[in-house]
Amino acid sequence: MIKTIGRLSIALILVLSLSISGLVMPTEAAGRTFTVTADNLNVRSMPGTQYKSIGKLKRNQTVTVLQQQKDWSKISYGKGYGWVSSQYIKPKTWTGYVNASSLVLRKTASLTGTKLASMAKGTPLTVQIQQGSWMMVYVPSKKLTGWVSSAYVSKTAVTAPPATSSNANTYYATVDSLNVRSLPSMSGKVLFTMTKNTSVQLIEKNGSWGKIKTANGTGWALLTYLSKNKMTAVPAPIPMPGTSYVKGKVIVMDAGHGGKDPGTSGKENLEKTLSFKTMNAVSALLTNAGAKVIKTRESDYYLTLQQRVAISEKNKANAFISIHYNAAGSKSSGIMSFYYTSSKDYKLAEEIQDGMIKETRMKDLGVKFGNFHVIRENSQPATLLELGFLSNPTEEKIVASAAFQSQVSKGIFNGINEYFKNNR
Numbered sequence: 001m002i003k004t005i006g007r008l009s010i011a012l013i014l015v016l017s018l019s020i021s022g023l024v025m026p027t028e029a030a031g032r033t034f035t036v037t038a039d040n041l042n043v044r045s046m047p048g049t050q051y052k053s054i055g056k057l058k059r060n061q062t063v064t065v066l067q068q069q070k071d072w073s074k075i076s077y078g079k080g081y082g083w084v085s086s087q088y089i090k091p092k093t094w095t096g097y098v099n100a101s102s103l104v105l106r107k108t109a110s111l112t113g114t115k116l117a118s119m120a121k122g123t124p125l126t127v128q129i130q131q132g133s134w135m136m137v138y139v140p141s142k143k144l145t146g147w148v149s150s151a152y153v154s155k156t157a158v159t160a161p162p163a164t165s166s167n168a169n170t171y172y173a174t175v176d177s178l179n180v181r182s183l184p185s186m187s188g189k190v191l192f193t194m195t196k197n198t199s200v201q202l203i204e205k206n207g208s209w210g211k212i213k214t215a216n217g218t219g220w221a222l223l224t225y226l227s228k229n230k231m232t233a234v235p236a237p238i239p240m241p242g243t244s245y246v247k248g249k250v251i252v253m254d255a256g257h258g259g260k261d262p263g264t265s266g267k268e269n270l271e272k273t274l275s276f277k278t279m280n281a282v283s284a285l286l287t288n289a290g291a292k293v294i295k296t297r298e299s300d301y302y303l304t305l306q307q308r309v310a311i312s313e314k315n316k317a318n319a320f321i322s323i324h325y326n327a328a329g330s331k332s333s334g335i336m337s338f339y340y341t342s343s344k345d346y347k348l349a350e351e352i353q354d355g356m357i358k359e360t361r362m363k364d365l366g367v368k369f370g371n372f373h374v375i376r377e378n379s380q381p382a383t384l385l386e387l388g389f390l391s392n393p394t395e396e397k398i399v400a401s402a403a404f405q406s407q408v409s410k411g412i413f414n415g416i417n418e419y420f421k422n423n424r
Contacts, residue, residue, distance in 0.1 A: 032129045034073070034089040036061045041089075043082035047072035054082050062092055091128055096137065096153040098123040103153075105146040109134035116146045122158045171212070171226040173198045174273060175300045180219035184209035191219045197230050224260060225300065228268040229400070245420035246413075247290030252317040254374065255279035255295070256324040259302030264327035266390035269400050271325045272300065278323050278387065281409035286416070305373040312380045319348055319416060320382035322374050325399065327391040334363030335408075338370030338384040345375060348419050349383040355415030359407040362388065362398075385412070 036057045043055040047069050055077060057063065066081060067074040073086045098119045106113030109131055119125070119139060125148070129136035135150045173194045181188030184206040194200070200212040200221075210223045255276040257263035263271030276297070283293045294315050296308045312320040326332070337353040339345035349367045357364045365386075375382040387408055388399035398404050 032065050033062050033092040034065050034075075035092045036063065036084075036088060037090055038088040041084055043075070043077050043084055045082065047074070047083045051083070057084070063089065065089070093126050093128050093138075094155070096125045096127045096135070096155060097158040098125065098148075098152060099154040099158045100152040103148055105137070105139060105142070105144060105148055107146055109136075109147040113147060116144055117142050119148075124157075125153060127153065169202045171200050171202050171210075171228060172196075172230045173200070173221075173225060174227045175225050178221055178225050180212065180214070180217075180221050182219060184211070184220045188220060192216045194221075200226070202226070222260075224262045224270070224272075227270060227273050229273070243421075244289040245417050245424065246286055248292065249318040249420055250292045250294065250315055251286055251416065252294045252296065252312045252315060252320045252380075253279045253283045253286075254308050254311075254320065254322040255297055256322055258297050258300055261302055264325065264390055266396035266400075267393055269325075269390060269396060271327075271390060274325050274387075274390075274400060275323045276300065278405060278409060278412075281405055282321070282323075282412045285409060285413040289413070289417070306377075308374050309377050312374075312378050312382065317380040317382075319419070320374070320378055320380050321352070321412065321416070322372075322382070322384040323412075324384060324386050326386040326389045328389060330392055332389040332392055333395050334365040335360065335388060336365035336386050337367050338372060338375065338386070339367065340370060340372070340375040340378075340382070344379075344381055345383055347423065348381045348416075351419040351422075352383060352385065352412055352415030355413070355418065356385075356387070356408055356411035359411030359414065360404060 036059055038057075039059050041057040042053040043057060044051045045054050063075040063077075063084070065073045065075055068086060071086050072083050073089060074081055074083055098121055101121050103119045103123070105116045105119060107116055108114070117139065119142075123139065123141060125135075126138040126140065127135050128138060128145075130150060133150050134147050135153060136145065137148055137153070138145045173196055176196050178194045178198075179190045180192050180194060182191055183189075194214065194216075198214065200214045203211040203213055203218070205211075205223065206220075208223055209220045210226060212219065212221050212226075255272070255278070257272035257275065259272075261272065263275070265271060279295065283295060286293050294311065294317070296311050297303055308322070326336075335353070335356050337349040337356075339349040346367065353364070353367050356362070370384055372384050375384050388395050388404075390396045390399070399408075
């Protein structure tokens with residue numbers, strides 16, 4: 001009895017072994033189209049050369065592989081199926097192109113599949129399998145195989161977007177000495193310093209910090225000290241016709257904002273940078289005409305409003321001029337001047353407004369009451385000027401131009417000169 005049970009057990013094991021070894025295991029080749037590489041390829045009834053040939057295939061014929069088992073492939077054949085040696089067929093692939101701005105390559109055919117890489121528009125792909133709405137592809141440029149959504153693959157070449165010009169990421173240091181740090185923080189180690197107008201490539205942004213690449217290396221710098229435009233030298237003074245009424249007058253010129261306070265900004269310009277440029281240009285004209293000019297700041301650093309007023313009070317300014325650029329809507333436009341005390345400030349603001357409009361031909365927004373600290377707390381004649389809207393892309397280009405800077409500076413000078421002509 002024991003021998004009989006033993007023989008039955010052995011027989012059962014052999015049957016199971018043969019059954020398992022004969023299982024046809026599905027693979028990723030299932031459903032793929034293959035091309036015959038042999039001149040004559042036998043199609044057999046079962047996977048093995050010992051089985052009957054039920055037909056032949058010619059070179060370059062295409063077949064659909066249903067399953068693979070070891071060295072054999074089950075294919076659709078006639079109204080049924082047959083088996084061919086896998087070494088005599090190769091996958092039929094085609095080249096596709098990414099037609100989305102960015103396409104994710106995943107490990108599996110699922111939106112939850114692990115992300116392997118991202119491809120830009122126009123990237124060529126070798127398409128190997130289409131399975132429903134997914135494709136298995138090989139990406140030559142990344143040497144990776146994975147799955148992508150078939151909706152974003154075209155058979156025709158797709159033009160990639162033009163490469164971004166390196167100039168688009170070129171910035172310049174706006175201060176005499178700018179620290180470049182190891183981290184986007186003031187606690188980061190200072191790696192090196194840059195001088196004014198050093199050009200850098202902006203790689204990425206992190207809050208108020210920018211990661212930059214320079215000739216000396218890579219590191220982090222405060223974005224407030226970087227500008228798309230070089231800091232230009234003060235233009236040569238424009239000869240002023242007629243009598244100078246500003247000679248001997250103490251005039252405090254205030255460039256709005258500065259340092260950690262950039263003010264408003266446009267697409268390419270910071271208010272603090274433009275206001276500083278205009279202040280320097282006006283100051284040169286006033287100095288050339290004999291005025292004693294005192295600037296609230298000589299470079300890009302921060303001053304409180306109280307400090308600005310204190311400079312005016314300490315020097316007993318005959319006039320205090322605070323220069324700013326405006327922001328509102330993308331269509332907003334024009335120049336305006338502000339006063340706080342009618343008897344003290346209005347005529348100064350009015351004369352400068354007239355001078356600016358005559359020279360620039362910009363939209364005249366008039367003279368308005370303004371509750372601003374630098375004119376409200378100032379016992380000296382004072383005005384605050386808004387010289388155009390950086391929020392308006394068209395106007396930003398105008399006010400940043402050399403032509404406008406020359407015109408508005410001359411207009412401010414003329415207004416100040418006219419004010420002192422009538423208030424000697």
